[in-house]
Amino acid sequence: MRITLVGSRHFGVTTFNTLRQHGVDIVLVVVHDGEDRLAAAARAAGIEVVVQADPKRVVASEIAPNTDLIVTAHSHARVTREALAAAKLGGIGYHPSLLPRHRGIAAVEWTIKEGDPITGGTVYHLADRMDAGAIAAQEWVFVRKGETARELWERALAPLGQKLLADVIFHARTHHNLPATPQEEEFATQAPSLSDGKD
Structure with a gap:
């Protein structure tokens, strides 16, 4: 592989x-x-x-x-x-949200801003549209009350990303394919940068 x-x-x-x-x-x-x-x-x-x-x-x-x-x-x-x-097999990426919710560069910040009680991580197929490819793996986590975006990322979402990427890569290595579940477009939301349009 x-x-x-x-x-x-x-x-x-x-x-x-x-x-x-x-x-x-x-x-x-x-x-x-x-x-x-x-x-x-x-x-x-x-x-x-x-x-x-x-x-x-x-x-x-x-x-x-x-x-x-x-x-x-x-x-x-x-x-x-x-x-x-x-x-x-194309490409995969990790996004720190339950796609299709919070597509974009500031997903964790928008999770906190919107007061989401639950979030998660998604390994998805890279595609023409940003964060819109089929889902290969996804798991949820609770958001702690008062948690900052950085705290949520470091406590839960970064470690979850490591796990999900490894799971999908091991699946690909064993089966020579990638799981693929299309995203449900009706639930898509955007998470643009919160820093005045600057990345």
Whole structure:
């Protein structure tokens, strides 16, 4: 199972480490910033790093040859249709909400803002529309009263993401396919950035 990992920051590094500890073959790491901590972790492990030519897009030439699956972990870049076609099983990403609720860059913040008592995490198929691909795995968690977005992410949603990504990758490795349940569009809500339009 050859994985191209696209990501950044702490969640990218923990995903990288978790998958490698479980014997997953990460053949290439793609980052938007060559100084990112994920890039440093990959180089330290002797794994090739590619820096995106465009920080908002991942293109086919940035995917390793013979990739089975593209995995995104804290990446806000759109993986193009051609890039997904370069991987046998396409690509998956983790979103910290119960998709289709709170699609967008600030899902955890909107969970707190809306006062949701329950949230969760979703591993979904990367697709043309952001956060709109079929669901591969999903689990829910309670939101504690008074919890901040950061506290919720660190306590529950980041660890859940590691677990769900690993579960889906192990399924793919065993069965050579990905679970896929279409999202229910009638329940979709948006979670745009809360910082005055700046990412």
